[in-house]
Amino acid sequence: MDSSPISRFRCFDPTNSYPTTTPNHTPIPRHRNNYKGTLAISVNSEPKIVSGEAGYVLEDVPHFTDYIPDLPTYPNPLQDNPAYSVVKQYFVNVDDTVAQQIVVAKDSPRGTHFRRAGPRQKVYFESEDVHACIVTCGGLCPGLNTVIREIVCGLYHMYGVHKVLGIEGGYRGFYARNTIPLTPKVVNDVHKRGGTILGSSRGGHDTSKIVDSIQDRGINQVYIIGGDGTQKGASVIFEEIRRRGLKVVVAGIPKTIDNDIPVIDKSFGFDTAVEEAQRAINAAHVESESFENGIGFVKLMGRYSGFIAMYATLASRDVDCCLIPESPFYLEGPGGLFEFIEKRLKEHGHMVIVMAEGAGQELLSESIRANDQQDASGNKLLNDVGLWISQRIKDHFKKPKMAINLKYIDPTYMIRAVPSNASDNVYCTLLAHSAVHGAMAGYTGFTVGPVNGRHAYIPFRRVIETQNKVVITDRMWARLLCSTNQPSFLDHKDVVGDEKEEVPQIQSINGENNLEARATKHREPKDVTEDTREEEPPILLVNGNSHLEAIMANQK
Ligand SMILES: Nc1ncnc2c1ncn2[C@@H]1O[C@H](COP(=O)(O)OP(=O)(O)OP(=O)(O)O)[C@@H](O)[C@H]1O
Numbered sequence: 219m220d221s222s223p224i225s226r227f228r229c230f231d232p233t234n235s236y237p238t239t240t241p242n243h244t245p246i247p248r249h250r251n252n253y254k255g256t257l258a259i260s261v262n263s264e265p266k267i268v269s270g271e272a273g274y275v276l277e278d279v280p281h282f283t284d285y286i287p288d289l290p291t292y293p294n295p296l297q298d299n300p301a302y303s304v305v306k307q308y309f310v311n312v313d314d315t316v317a318q319q320i321v322v323a324k325d326s327p328r329g330t331h332f333r334r335a336g337p338r339q340k341v342y343f344e345s346e347d348v349h350a351c352i353v354t355c356g357g358l359c360p361g362l363n364t365v366i367r368e369i370v371c372g373l374y375h376m377y378g379v380h381k382v383l384g385i386e387g388g389y390r391g392f393y394a395r396n397t398i399p400l401t402p403k404v405v406n407d408v409h410k411r412g413g414t415i416l417g418s419s420r421g422g423h424d425t426s427k428i429v430d431s432i433q434d435r436g437i438n439q440v441y442i443i444g445g446d447g448t449q450k451g452a453s454v455i456f457e458e459i460r461r462r463g464l465k466v467v468v469a470g471i472p473k474t475i476d477n478d479i480p481v482i483d484k485s486f487g488f489d490t491a492v493e494e495a496q497r498a499i500n501a502a503h504v505e506s507e508s509f510e511n512g513i514g515f516v517k518l519m520g521r522y523s524g525f526i527a528m529y530a531t532l533a534s535r536d537v538d539c540c541l542i543p544e545s546p547f548y549l550e551g552p553g554g555l556f557e558f559i560e561k562r563l564k565e566h567g568h569m570v571i572v573m574a575e576g577a578g579q580e581l582l583s584e585s586i587r588a589n590d591q592q593d594a595s596g597n598k599l600l601n602d603v604g605l606w607i608s609q610r611i612k613d614h615f616k617k618p619k620m621a622i623n624l625k626y627i628d629p630t631y632m633i634r635a636v637p638s639n640a641s642d643n644v645y646c647t648l649l650a651h652s653a654v655h656g657a658m659a660g661y662t663g664f665t666v667g668p669v670n671g672r673h674a675y676i677p678f679r680r681v682i683e684t685q686n687k688v689v690i691t692d693r694m695w696a697r698l699l700c701s702t703n704q705p706s707f708l709d710h711k712d713v714v715g716d717e718k719e720e721v722p723q724i725q726s727i728n729g730e731n732n733l734e735a736r737a738t739k740h741r742e743p744k745d746v747t748e749d750t751r752e753e754e755p756p757i758l759l760v761n762g763n764s765h766l767e768a769i770m771a772n773q774k
Pocket residue numbers: 355356357358388389390419420421422423444445446447448449450451452454473474475476594595597
């Protein structure tokens with residue numbers, strides 16, 4: 219008997235272990251958590267959570283068999299594909315799941331897992347019956363075309379699917395635009411271009427019109443590429459499809475230049491964007507070095523998450539100061555940005571500042587009328603804080619003493635409009651293929667992505683409930699502070715506090731930030747109590763030293 223903990227609590231995979239039409243038919247278990255037992259159509263899509271020994275939890279994704287009875291299955295055509303037949307164990311094991319938490323202590327619970335992505339032995343579509351469509355939504359990101367290409371080529375070459383449509387111009391394209399037939403020939407060299415060959419848009423998400431269009435066109439696999447907003451839209455589409463009892467897969471491929479999608483290791487195009495940002499930082503460095511008291515000021519993307527700025531800074535080593543939305547700062551007075559600039563210019567004669575577009579927005583809205591405008595998707599429109607702070611720096615140094623030479627560089631759209639680099643191309647290929655395998659296997663309502671390096675199917679709920687942010691108490695931010703040696707910019711009154719009060723404990727650093735969502739304040743209480751290693755952080759350090767010095771002091 220197999221004594222593996224997972225099999226004992228029946229981590230059911232309808233595509234491998236319990237096919238519905240094989241001679242060795244094994245009944246589908248009725249007792250799965252949140253599973254309604256009978257295979258009647260269920261309109262409630264509740265989380266599929268399976269618990270096991272030693273604190274093991276599987277957060278599973280929906281499957282056709284959850285709400286459509288008696289579906290036939292077919293052997294996966296990949297088993298006859300010469301490219302894959304030689305690969306041992308090409309099909310994913312029934313029990314394979316991917317752990318979210320891989321840094322563990324001896325006695326800590328095994329924690330959350332996701333279903334491993336990849337091809338299954340049985341599929342729920344015959345190749346000629348598949349009618350797929352692809353849509354891209356939200357802002358641009360390097361690699362969009364590669365994902366489109368690889369979904370098309372994956373469907374054609376691995377599964378013999380020949381009906382793939384491109385939906386033009388984002389969600390509204392489902393009901394307001396024509397479709398584009400996509401073949402391997404059409405998409406052959408699109409990965410060499412930036413942008414998306416399908417076009418994109420914000421807003422225009424009309425669920426019933428979109429699902430009507432899917433139904434009217436006879437589409438049964440919907441591949442949706444986009445960021446957090448897009449995945450929210452995909453989740454709503456999935457719920458409506460499920461409510462109507464349609465055999466239609468909804469598969470999300472996460473896209474965001476800001477890297478703000480939680481759970482997954484990082485989003486595609488991020489590396490390319492960081493690489494492209496180096497060109498702007500290099501230019502800023504060259505300009506600043508060449509003039510007396512030169513300041514190169516670079517504004518990068520990052521609405522709520524400063525990952526691009528942080529990684530671009532770490533990669534460059536020429537940056538003296540990195541400003542991100544997660545780390546508040548102020549301009550005037552002791553410990554402020556102006557004081558630091560003056561100090562650094564006196565020491566080095568020049569400096570480079572990198573700023574994420576979402577940083578310091580509160581300073582700007584204090585000084586000018588708050589901008590409460592939104593884009594078509596409901597995202598807050600940001601003020602150009604980079605330009606504003608540049609002007610404030612110029613004004614500040616005009617007054618008394620130092621003549622400065624500030625050059626403002628805004629490459630924001632350049633870093634997301636370029637084609638993806640080689641490593642992102644490979645990453646995009648894996649994402650696309652994982653999505654195709656999952657769809658063919660009848661999984662639906664999922665976003666695909668790597669979790670600790672292994673591709674997994676993640677329920678929509680998990681990627682839309684929170685945003686991935688830089689955790690400034692994690693080691694990665696400490697590495698950055700170590701590289702720039704910038705101050706913490708904590709407000710003087712916060713730093714000193716009420717002298718009668720006890721000096722609060724310095725925040726300890728708890729583990730690597732490998733780009734996963736770790737902003738504790740966004741975590742569910744359940745997660746926090748389950749994972750005892752990520753306790754609610756104590757008050758951030760605060761003793762007048764730089765952030766880094768304080769961290770080092772604490773580690774002594
Ligand atoms: N809560 C929601 N429910 C349904 N649809 C949504 C929701 N939020 C956003 N959308 C739709 O998703 C699409 C993309 O959203 P948005 O413009 O926020 O970009 P995104 O996917 O977050 O990408 P990025 O922020 O990386 O550019 C839009 O068409 C928008 O209407």
